[in-house]
Amino acid sequence: MNATDLAALHHIREPLRIVRDRGSGAIGVGRGVEGDGDLVGWLPPLYPEWLGDRSFGEVHGARFPYATGSMANGIATPRLVVAVARAGMLGFYGAAGLHPDEVEAGLAAIERALEGRAAPWGANLIHSPSEPALEAKVTELYLRRGLRCIEASAFMALTPSVVRFAASGLRIEDGRIARRRFVVAKVSRPEVARLFMSPAPADILSALRDRGLLTEAEAELASRVPLATDVTVEADSAGHTDNRPLGVLLPAILGLRDEIEAKLGMPGAIRVGAAGGLGAPAAVAAAFALGAAYVMTGSVNQAAVESGLSNDGKRMLAEADVADVAMTAAADMFELGVKLQVLRRGSLFAARANRLHELYRAHASLDELPAAVTRELEDKVFGAAIDDVWRETLAYWEQRDAAQCDRAQSDAKHRMALVFRWYLGKSSRWAIAGEVARRADYQIWCGPAMGAFNRWVRGSFLEDPAQRGVVQIARNLLEGAAVVTRAHQLRTAGVALPASAFVVRPRRLS
Numbered sequence: 001m002n003a004t005d006l007a008a009l010h011h012i013r014e015p016l017r018i019v020r021d022r023g024s025g026a027i028g029v030g031r032g033v034e035g036d037g038d039l040v041g042w043l044p045p046l047y048p049e050w051l052g053d054r055s056f057g058e059v060h061g062a063r064f065p066y067a068t069g070s071m072a073n074g075i076a077t078p079r080l081v082v083a084v085a086r087a088g089m090l091g092f093y094g095a096a097g098l099h100p101d102e103v104e105a106g107l108a109a110i111e112r113a114l115e116g117r118a119a120p121w122g123a124n125l126i127h128s129p130s131e132p133a134l135e136a137k138v139t140e141l142y143l144r145r146g147l148r149c150i151e152a153s154a155f156m157a158l159t160p161s162v163v164r165f166a167a168s169g170l171r172i173e174d175g176r177i178a179r180r181r182f183v184v185a186k187v188s189r190p191e192v193a194r195l196f197m198s199p200a201p202a203d204i205l206s207a208l209r210d211r212g213l214l215t216e217a218e219a220e221l222a223s224r225v226p227l228a229t230d231v232t233v234e235a236d237s238a239g240h241t242d243n244r245p246l247g248v249l250l251p252a253i254l255g256l257r258d259e260i261e262a263k264l265g266m267p268g269a270i271r272v273g274a275a276g277g278l279g280a281p282a283a284v285a286a287a288f289a290l291g292a293a294y295v296m297t298g299s300v301n302q303a304a305v306e307s308g309l310s311n312d313g314k315r316m317l318a319e320a321d322v323a324d325v326a327m328t329a330a331a332d333m334f335e336l337g338v339k340l341q342v343l344r345r346g347s348l349f350a351a352r353a354n355r356l357h358e359l360y361r362a363h364a365s366l367d368e369l370p371a372a373v374t375r376e377l378e379d380k381v382f383g384a385a386i387d388d389v390w391r392e393t394l395a396y397w398e399q400r401d402a403a404q405c406d407r408a409q410s411d412a413k414h415r416m417a418l419v420f421r422w423y424l425g426k427s428s429r430w431a432i433a434g435e436v437a438r439r440a441d442y443q444i445w446c447g448p449a450m451g452a453f454n455r456w457v458r459g460s461f462l463e464d465p466a467q468r469g470v471v472q473i474a475r476n477l478l479e480g481a482a483v484v485t486r487a488h489q490l491r492t493a494g495v496a497l498p499a500s501a502f503v504v505r506p507r508r509l510s
Helices: 003-008 054-060 078-086 100-115 130-142 160-167 190-197 201-209 216-224 246-264 279-288 311-318 349-362 371-382 386-400 402-410 411-434 434-443 447-459 471-493
Strands: 016-020 027-031 038-043 067-068 090-093 119-128 149-153 172-173 176-178 182-187 230-233 271-273 295-297 326-329 339-343
Touching: 003 279, 003 434, 016 201, 016 471, 038 471, 054 271, 067 078, 067 434, 067 471, 078 090, 078 100, 078 119, 078 471, 090 100, 090 149, 090 447, 100 130, 119 130, 119 160, 130 160, 149 160, 160 182, 160 201, 160 216, 182 190, 190 230, 190 246, 201 216, 230 246, 246 271, 246 279, 279 295, 279 447, 279 471, 295 471, 311 411, 311 434, 326 349, 349 434, 371 386, 371 411, 386 402, 402 411, 411 434
Parallel strands: 067 090, 067 295, 090 119, 119 149, 149 182, 182 230, 230 271, 271 295
Antiparallel strands: 016 027, 016 038, 172 176, 326 339
8 A cells, every 4th residue: 555545544534446457356445436456345444433332322311432441539520521422422420539528519510511411420439348328328429419420440349339329210201221320440350240240139138128218119210121221341450450461351341241131131232442551542442343332531631731649740640661561569458468550660659568568468556566677667758757747647537437537546556557557548649749748758649551642642743742632632543553553454354564654653642
C-alpha cells in the first residue's frame, strides 16, 4: 500500500473498496465508487460507537462503549464526571475515601452541572471490610439521592450494602423483571465475578427484608436475577489489582458469564467489560477483539486536566514509563495485607509503605519497635513524632468512626495499624494537594497503561499535561481503536499491510 492508500484507513466512517490490481494481482484498498483494479469486496464503515455491545449504551444512556473508573479520594472529580457524561460516556465519581458529606456535595455538584438531564454517570461504592458502617452510610446516601448506577470495587465478598443497592427498586414490568438501579462490578478474579454474576445470596436478602431495607417483592426478584448487570474485568491496573493479563482473565470470565447465563436461562443479562492496561489504541482494540462489551480506563484519566490530582502529580505521571510502577500496601485493607499498584518513579512511597507493613507483621505494638526504628520512622517517613501522629489519628477517627478509637485503646496492634495507616492516607492527600515538600511520599495510583499512553502521545498535542482533557483522551483511544480494528479487517481480507497501518497518532477531535 502506498501513502495514499494508508490514509484511507483513517476514514473509518466511509466504506472502502477492496480491489485486485490487474497487473500484479495484489489486493489493495481505495475510497469512493470508481477506481483502478477489479472490485473484490467492500469494507463497510466502522464507528467508534460500534466497537462494543450496543446494549451498554442503551441501558446506561451512553453513546460510546466507554467508561471512566472512579479514582478514589475525589480524584475522579465532579468536573471529570460531567465532562465524560456530556460526551456520551459513562463516568464514575471517585467517592471512595471521602466523608459522606463530601460524597453528597460531589453528587449535588454533578446534578447541578447536568441540570437534571438524564446522563450516563454514577459513583463508587468501595468494599470497606474494616468500616462496614461507612459502606452502609454511603449506600443509604445513594438510595436517598436516587443514584441510578454504582461502580462496586475492591469487593472480596458480597455485603448487605451492595446487595441492597442492586435489589432496591426491582419490579415487574410487561411481564419481565425491571431494574431501577445498576451495579457495574469491577473484578479481577473469577470467584468474585461469580458472586456478582449470580443472584444475591438468600441469607443477605432475608436479613435485609427482615430489617425493612427491602420489600418482600424486591427480595424475591433479587433471588432470580444477576446482582450486577455489568462486570468489568480488571487486569494489570492502577490501585487494587491482581496484575493478571487481560488476554488470560477476560476469556475466562466471559466463559463463566456464559455458564451462569445458561444456568439462569437469561442470555444477554450480563455484559463483560475490560479495564487495566488500556493506554493506547491497539490495547483498546485488543480488548474489544477479545469480546469486551465496553472498556474502562483509569490511570490515563488521573493525568487528565479534570482530575483531582495536583499538577505536580500529573507532571510526574507524564514522565512515567511502562515499568515505573510498584506494588505496595493499601491503606484501606492494610491489616489484611492487600496491595495496590502505584507510581514508583519519583516517589519513595511504595518502599516506605511496604516497610510499614513489614513492621506491622513483625511487632505487636508501637512500644515494641526498636528505638532506632522509631527514630527512622519519625525522621524519614512520618516527618513527625509518633505521639503527634497518634493524636492526629485519634482526632480523625473520632469524627469518622469512633469504634476504631475504642478498639485501639484496648488493642495495641490495632493502634499501630492506625498510626501506620495515617501515613498511607496522608500520602494520597499530599499528592492531591501538591505538597511539593512531601513529593517523595506521594501516593499516586498508576498502572503500566500510563507508560504506554506516554509513549503513544509523544510528539503530539497530548504529550503536554495541560492538553490532556479526559474527553480528548477517550475519543482518541476509541477513534484509534476503530482504525486499528479496520486495519485488522483488511488484513483478514488479504490486503498486505505494513506495520505503519496499525499506528494511529493522536489528533484534536471535536
